[in-house]
Amino acid sequence: MAEDREMLETLLDTLFIGEERLSVAELRRRAVAEGMPPDVLQSVGTLPEGEYAQDEVLDALHTHAVITPPAP
Numbered sequence: 562m563a564e565d566r567e568m569l570e571t572l573l574d575t576l577f578i579g580e581e582r583l584s585v586a587e588l589r590r591r592a593v594a595e596g597m598p599p600d601v602l603q604s605v606g607t608l609p610e611g612e613y614a615q616d617e618v619l620d621a622l623h624t625h626a627v628i629t630p631p632a633p
Contacts (some may be wrong), residue, residue: 570619572601577615584612 562633577583578592583591592605604622613621 566619566623569601569622572597573615573618582614583610583618585610588613588618 574596575595576588585605586606588608589602592602597605601622605618608618608621
């Protein structure tokens with residue numbers, strides 16, 4: 562689980578380069594442009610609209626992954 566969080570942090574570092582906060586729409590756009598893995602794209606798609614700091618996105622995605630385990 563710690564490895565997943567570190568990988569997600571690294572991916573988010575890429576999305577947040579030069580930005581303190583990003584809207585969900587911009588996060589989605591950047592994630593698609595960067596060719597993020599499908600599970601990350603799906604998770605970003607579940608975020609409620611608004612602007613997020615990187616740590617807020619990480620917490621929200623981690624919480625979503627814990628609450629909604631992958632389908633078998």
